[in-house]
Amino acid sequence: xxxxxxxxxxxxxxxxxxxxxxxxxxxxxxxxxxxxxxxxxxxxxxxxxxxxxxxxxxxxxxxxxxxxxxxxxxxxxxxxxxxxxxxxxxxxxxxxxxxxxxxxxxxxxxxxxxxxxxxxxxxxxxxxxxxxxxxxxxxxxxxxxxxxxxxxxxxxxxxxxxxxxxxxxxxxxxxxxxxxxxxxxxxxxxxxxxxxxxxxxxxxxxxxxxxxxxxxxxxxxxxxxxxxxxxxxxxxxxxxxxxxxxxxxxxxxxxxxxxxxxxxxxxxxxxxxxxxxxxxxxxxxxxxxxxxxxxxxxxxxxxxxxxxxxxxxxxxxxxxxxxxxxxxxxxxxxxxxxxxxxxxxxxxxxxxxxxxxxxxxxxxxxxxxxxxxxxxxxxxxxxxxxxxxxxxxxxxxxxxxxxxxxxxxxxxxxxxxxxxxxxxxxxxxxxxxxxxxxxxxxxxxxxxxxxxxxxxxxxxxxxxxxx
Amino acid sequence: xxxxxxxxxxxxxxxxxxxxxxxxxxxxxxxxxxxxxxxxxxxxxxxxxxxxxxxxxxxxxxxxxx
Numbered sequence: 001x002x003x004x005x006x007x008x009x010x011x012x013x014x015x016x017x018x019x020x021x022x023x024x025x026x027x028x029x030x031x032x033x034x035x036x037x038x039x040x041x042x043x044x045x046x047x048x049x050x051x052x053x054x055x056x057x058x059x060x061x062x063x064x065x066x067x068x069x070x071x072x073x074x075x076x077x078x079x080x081x082x083x084x085x086x087x088x089x090x091x092x093x094x095x096x097x098x099x100x101x102x103x104x105x106x107x108x109x110x111x112x113x114x115x116x117x118x119x120x121x122x123x124x125x126x127x128x129x130x131x132x133x134x135x136x137x138x139x140x141x142x143x144x145x146x147x148x149x150x151x152x153x154x155x156x157x158x159x160x161x162x163x164x165x166x167x168x169x170x171x172x173x174x175x176x177x178x179x180x181x182x183x184x185x186x187x188x189x190x191x192x193x194x195x196x197x198x199x200x201x202x203x204x205x206x207x208x209x210x211x212x213x214x215x216x217x218x219x220x221x222x223x224x225x226x227x228x229x230x231x232x233x234x235x236x237x238x239x240x241x242x243x244x245x246x247x248x249x250x251x252x253x254x255x256x257x258x259x260x261x262x263x264x265x266x267x268x269x270x271x272x273x274x275x276x277x278x279x280x281x282x283x284x285x286x287x288x289x290x291x292x293x294x295x296x297x298x299x300x301x302x303x304x305x306x307x308x309x310x311x312x313x314x315x316x317x318x319x320x321x322x323x324x325x326x327x328x329x330x331x332x333x334x335x336x337x338x339x340x341x342x343x344x345x346x347x348x349x350x351x352x353x354x355x356x357x358x359x360x361x362x363x364x365x366x367x368x369x370x371x372x373x374x375x376x377x378x379x380x381x382x383x384x385x386x387x388x389x390x391x392x393x394x395x396x397x398x399x400x401x402x403x404x405x406x407x408x409x410x411x412x413x414x415x416x417x418x419x420x421x422x423x424x425x426x427x428x429x430x431x432x433x434x435x436x437x438x439x440x441x442x443x444x445x446x447x448x449x450x451x452x453x454x455x456x457x458x459x460x461x462x463x464x465x466x467x
Numbered sequence: 468x469x470x471x472x473x474x475x476x477x478x479x480x481x482x483x484x485x486x487x488x489x490x491x492x493x494x495x496x497x498x499x500x501x502x503x504x505x506x507x508x509x510x511x512x513x514x515x516x517x518x519x520x521x522x523x524x525x526x527x528x529x530x531x532x533x
Contacts, residue, residue, distance in 0.1 A: 151476055155522065180519060181518050182518065184529070287476070291515060294483045294484065294507075295511055298504070298511075305490065309497050
């Protein structure tokens with residue numbers, strides 16, 4: 001069955017192509033995300049895939065192929081990368097000027113004629129701001145900044161690619177520092193470009209963490225090459241690791257544009273590896289200058305002190321002989337004064353003693369005379385008294401003798417016997433008690449003019465006396 | 468780091484500053500001057516060593532890490 005308007009596919013695609021060309025004669029600025037970027041090495045053309053994602057769930061809601069012809073790509077790519085510090089690569093958002101093409105064989109595509117890097121920059125800035133906000137909310141954003149860098153930061157853990165020109169610059173700068181500071185560096189190699197950057201740097205950080213006591217700081221350096229592909233450093237995970245790292249992190253990742261997230265959270269951010277080395281050297285300079293200042297102060301102070309002491313000593317040395325002389329003179333005056341005082345006092349004492357002696361010795365003969373005279377008078381008096389007393393005593397004694405004689409004569413047994421009393425004797429002994437006598441006893445009775453013998457015939461004691 | 472009893476750089480600097488302060492204030496006897504001077508020379512040496520000398524112990528540690 002024949003249809004009058006039957007046409008071939010090529011013819012149809014040709015109609016579509018012409019229709020599109022008629023309908024969309026202009027160029028359009030389109031916002032989209034790159035999902036794939038491929039450069040054909042031989043032709044130099046760049047083939048990309050644009051997508052648009054739903055903002056909430058991220059589902060792809062639009063898709064288009066794009067071409068950047070070699071002639072354009074050669075100009076656009078370096079411009080874009082220079083402006084954004086970012087490769088024209090999958091995952092970034094772009095604002096591109098396109099014309100709409102339709103090719104019979106390849107179909108619908110967009111041909112890129114212009115790229116506006118400011119849009120990408122804005123998007124990246126938003127992305128970075130978002131990460132920083134999150135880090136701040138989690139309280140880790142300023143943690144590394146709050147660490148105190150050692151005053152002598154010369155034990156450095158370096159994270160870099162071993163072959164990077166920036167690493168060479170850094171090492172060269174450190175080693176050839178003008179004052180000859182000694183730096184101990186250890187390289188922890190990491191991939192500094194591309195999709196493995198984040199993981200690789202975190203891995204290096206973990207290695208350093210295990211040896212953290214060996215280091216004063218971590219330096220993350222990169223560069224020398226193209227200032228592109230920095231979005232690896234706008235990583236939440238990497239920033240989280242660095243912010244909480246126990247050693248100060250110094251970044252020198254080699255770019256001039258806005259800071260990456262890593263730069264924002266680092267303890268110190270410098271632009272290039274060389275600047276990182278200079279920063280460390282300056283810090284050493286500060287320490288060294290401080291030491292030199294202290295040394296100079298010490299030197300000056302000690303010198304001044306010694307000079308002052310020496311001067312003091314000289315002054316004293318000069319003063320001593322004079323002082324001694326002065327003092328000796330004073331002492332001499334004093335001793336002289338004391339000596340004369342003592343002498344005069346002694347003289348006084350001696351004179352008064354002498355005088356007293358004179359006085360006493362003058363009195364002695366007179367006193368002796370007086371004593372002798374007094375004793376003589378006493379003797380005379382005694383003599384006189386003896387003369388009167390002796391005859392008186394003699395008379396008294398004679399009278400007393402006479403009276404005694406009288407008493408004696410009165411009480412003699414003869415006188416008693418004369419008065420008629422008699423003595424009774426038994427065996428020659430005087431008997432005074434009738435109890436001594438027994439019947440038949442022979443007794444003698446003594447009387448004034450003789451004695452008689454008798455025999456006891458009866459004994460009658462008195463009642464009272466026998467009792 | 469290299470010697471157990473050696474003060475850290477910060478401690479050494481602090482002690483140095485204290486000695487300077489003492490000397491400047493005249494707060495030290497002339498008899499102590501020699502001791503302070505000797506100590507400050509020792510401290511200066513420690514500080515300078517940290518700046519200019521290789522930390523052999525650290526070097527060894529780092530080599531072990533290889």
